[in-house]
Amino acid sequence: MNLQPYLEFATSLAYHAGKITLRYFNTGVVPDRKENNDPVTIADREAEAFVRAEVEKHYPGHAIVGEEYGENGNGHAFRWIVDPIDGTISFVQGVPLYGVLIALEIEGVVKVGAAYFPPLDEMLTAADGLGCWNNGRRARVSGVGKLSETCVVTSDFQHLERKRSGILQRFESAGALLRTWGDAYGYLLVATGRAGAALDPRMDVYDCGPYPVIMREAGGYFGSWDGTEGHTHGEGLACNAALKPEVLKLTRGS
Numbered sequence: 001m002n003l004q005p006y007l008e009f010a011t012s013l014a015y016h017a018g019k020i021t022l023r024y025f026n027t028g029v030v031p032d033r034k035e036n037n038d039p040v041t042i043a044d045r046e047a048e049a050f051v052r053a054e055v056e057k058h059y060p061g062h063a064i065v066g067e068e069y070g071e072n073g074n075g076h077a078f079r080w081i082v083d084p085i086d087g088t089i090s091f092v093q094g095v096p097l098y099g100v101l102i103a104l105e106i107e108g109v110v111k112v113g114a115a116y117f118p119p120l121d122e123m124l125t126a127a128d129g130l131g132c133w134n135n136g137r138r139a140r141v142s143g144v145g146k147l148s149e150t151c152v153v154t155s156d157f158q159h160l161e162r163k164r165s166g167i168l169q170r171f172e173s174a175g176a177l178l179r180t181w182g183d184a185y186g187y188l189l190v191a192t193g194r195a196g197a198a199l200d201p202r203m204d205v206y207d208c209g210p211y212p213v214i215m216r217e218a219g220g221y222f223g224s225w226d227g228t229e230g231h232t233h234g235e236g237l238a239c240n241a242a243l244k245p246e247v248l249k250l251t252r253g254s
Helices: 004-022 042-058 088-093 157-163 167-173 183-191 211-218 244-252
Strands: 063-066 070-072 078-086 099-106 109-117 122-127 131-134 151-153 177-179 197-200 220-223 236-240
Touching (some): 004 042, 004 078, 004 099, 004 109, 042 063, 078 088, 099 183, 109 183, 109 211, 122 183, 122 211, 131 183, 131 211, 151 183, 157 167, 167 177, 167 244, 183 197, 183 211, 183 236, 211 236
Parallel strands (some): 063 078, 151 177, 151 197
Antiparallel strands (some): 063 070, 078 099, 099 109, 109 122, 122 131, 220 236
């Protein structure tokens, strides 16, 4: 299957949705609260509405699932996965580390992905067999093989500890430098070799849609904390291949 047209479409969606979010970035926009108390803004809603309209126009019948408007077309072999702003708290606070995430899942496997960081104008894209690219340059994970020689990023230390007590101490004991350059930005850092691993204790499919193919094409891993690849495990872990055994030992608690 020729994935290039889908990759170009996903890249365009991420870019133009990102430009919509920039209209509201650092303007003092006040978020609403969802039922789970997560923040949501007019920028989230407008960007996802744009993506949905474009998919329905160019690929009518394809399924779509997004953070703000749910799922339609369930059961179709082609499903677009949309997170209009991953890192809404950063967005609301005026921190430029949020991303727009677009993925195309084909028969349950993510084959195409794009992650765009609008304030940074940094675009990370990948498709099966076509490589991973960061602003037109080939992106690869690092070759570092020891946690003591790299940093591990996450979105929230407290959530990590609630998920698995003692996990921070295990990573610290391994010598890892821990930082909260989290949400979508943390996975950009891993895919481009600037961090060794990123992990989050809770992720819905739209939080991590493009990461499996991005990490695969960059030479790394994305999946569950027990080593199962994919985006449907409710949690996320990305790392380079050399670090994977050590990282999995720590996330499993063994």
